[in-house]
Amino acid sequence: MEGSPRVVHDVKAQVSDEALVQRRRAQIVAAAVELFSHQGFYRTTIQDVARKAGVSAGLIYQYVTDKEDVLLLALLSVLESYKREIPAALAGLSDPLERFWAANRAYCRVVDQWREATVLAYRSTKSLPEDRRRLIKETEIETNGMIAACLRDCIDAGLMRDVNVDLAAYQLVTFAHSWALKHWRLKELCNLEEYIRQGFDFFAQALLTPKGWRHQGRIEGKAE
């Protein structure tokens, strides 16, 4: 958003040309996300990543200090995409209920798009040393915060019951993640849109106040 490309991480590169660093890292991370997602972090070698990225193994170490660093970058790139997609889905919407559903729908869809990578995040975050892991957790809390904020707005508007916002946000987030985590089973039960519909019905029942229900009716009426 600002003039200079936002630096996602503080990993130090040995190369000075900032634009090149960005490009190279993107190249490396793209390869890494794909490979890590499919084979897991430990089964993927740096040589694999290099090959898929179309660079040499040595080059990677000019943009990264560690293999773990590649993992960090990969995980951050996934979380970043969450942080990017949700606000995008909310753009132009002002009705709290509309925003709430839009945010959650967006979340489910990004998860679906990055399904393997979401699983990767669950599998591999613990493979990071505590300090790098913290970075991941902070980013996750941020994303959750967006969902929580939408929820809070609905509660403040009297559209939803006064539940524990943070906990409920976790339910919502978990619902989205589960589509990835349990996809091996869920895909036999329904497709994504059906999953979203059933889930939203569930959350509506759990959360909406009578006022919320009426409001909801009006939204849906408009939508038709």
Added chain:
Amino acid sequence: MEGSPRVVHDVKAQVSDEALVQRRRAQIVAAAVELFSHQGFYRTTIQDVARKAGVSAGLIYQYVTDKEDVLLLALLSVLESYKREIPAALAGLSDPLERFWAANRAYCRVVDQWREATVLAYRSTKSLPEDRRRLIKETEIETNGMIAACLRDCIDAGLMRDVNVDLAAYQLVTFAHSWALKHWRLKELCNLEEYIRQGFDFFAQALLTPKGWRHQGRIEGKAE
């Protein structure tokens, strides 16, 4: 429905004394669960497991074919504990609603007890070769089935809305698992019992019919 004494795994040991095999495997698995849970599968060496189990590294291979086999055994032991605890919690209960809450409460508590191991299951199942992974998945489906059965009984009794049983069961299971998966954050927000209470309130709202609510009131009345 009960845990029929089905043989959990068909991994062949090189030792013939069946009782010894049981004991040794338990020893190995206990060590493995602890180590894998904390350091992850790949960061744990067989030597680590052997040391913690108080045996030699070579011995492990008399009871297991692979390092991966140790993982399989570890994961199965966790899933087995689920399958054991839930029916135990239902023993003596006949009221569908009581059984429903009891089952879910039991689930949350086993997860809490085996918190690290539950995380392990999420992290490491994919590290198994497809055929061993299938074993894990089947066991998981079975456990889910117990939750789903309780839910179905409530629906059949008119106490709960006629939701998609399998999907709703996943929501419940996921809720329990999340306590482990997101414990790093949730523990800052509440303790287990509070987590259960809030979650159950949520599910009650989402699932109970008016008849269910009245019934629920009576149960709680009795409970006091």
Added chain:
Amino acid sequence: MEGSPRVVHDVKAQVSDEALVQRRRAQIVAAAVELFSHQGFYRTTIQDVARKAGVSAGLIYQYVTDKEDVLLLALLSVLESYKREIPAALAGLSDPLERFWAANRAYCRVVDQWREATVLAYRSTKSLPEDRRRLIKETEIETNGMIAACLRDCIDAGLMRDVNVDLAAYQLVTFAHSWALKHWRLKELCNLEEYIRQGFDFFAQALLTPKGWRHQGRIEGKAE
């Protein structure tokens, strides 16, 4: 031949009952010869030998000091069979030429009978430490001596040319061994009897004197 069963080797057993020692060792060696012959010495484990011999692994070490000791015993048992068969084939024969052919024919046939084991001897003698290997070599020299003696008798009788007896004996022995060593190829070219016939024709040409030829004619005449 003597009263006490001849002790083939000086390997010390931990068991005192001499008859038992003989029996157990025979059991072990029989299993070892078969396994070593097929899979080679290094690919065969003591457990394999124990299993095939129908005893426990621990028992083997009461009759043998080493795995190498098992190999020594196995090789000796093969060489012993040579030393047994050749004299047996000569029993009752007094004509030098008849004895010569009979000895060589017998040799070829024992080799054929113990084909895999003969290959084993070639493969594995070098796996023994020098002192144990000497034992093998001495036994081999003894066997060669029997062939050489037959040859010398023919020469002394003027039936064969005065060639270097030791070298020629090696040619004869090698001819027999080759049937085992190169069986993978030779079996495509002819069967054992054909191999012997062609080889004997060859050696006859190489060795017989004119007197030898006349004598040979008479033998064959008698044979018909």
Added chain:
Amino acid sequence: MEGSPRVVHDVKAQVSDEALVQRRRAQIVAAAVELFSHQGFYRTTIQDVARKAGVSAGLIYQYVTDKEDVLLLALLSVLESYKREIPAALAGLSDPLERFWAANRAYCRVVDQWREATVLAYRSTKSLPEDRRRLIKETEIETNGMIAACLRDCIDAGLMRDVNVDLAAYQLVTFAHSWALKHWRLKELCNLEEYIRQGFDFFAQALLTPKGWRHQGRIEGKAE
């Protein structure tokens, strides 16, 4: 007939620079032949080979897939030297009898040069998996073919008896190999040239026709 520059093996190296691959493999194989010859395949560790070759253990695996692959390369390098030396010895010779003796003399001398390695070939070919072993056998058949061809030419020219060419070739080949296989004993009986002389006398008796003898006389006359 000549050593066409056929690629000896199709083992894939992880290194692309073809010249380097040649050089490294030669380095590794040279070390391996020496060590395997003296200590045997199983007693030699990859670390041993690496040390003797002056490289790291890891490097070997960039040029070879297996320890067995090192053995294969080692054996092939020996057999290749046979295939190289024999044609070289025949260069410029056109007389069938001269060619016959030259080929066999060359064979005996290569065997002498690579004495330990020849023993290695006998000991270790069976240590290879069947498919790699086939490669060895094919190469051996080819070498034998060169000897057999010389023999056939002599027969066709009426200089030698019409024996079974393949079997007789084996006798000749075996004679050469025996110098290596039984060197521990033969060296006490004679030196290489004496061995060759005696052997050739033997084969001359066995194979030459009257015409062959006259021809032989002329050659030797020339030679003096």
Added chain:
DNA sequence: GATGAATGAGGCTTCATTCAT
């Protein structure tokens, strides 16, 4: 800046041998 050959530490696994029962 990029390459990729080279290194070497480290892990899994096997198996000869021992020893308590």
Added chain:
DNA sequence: GATGAATGAAGCCTCATTCAT
């Protein structure tokens, strides 16, 4: 005498990382 569970040393192989070109 026999058993077979247990040990632990040792070897093969992988792969993150470095460094000369």
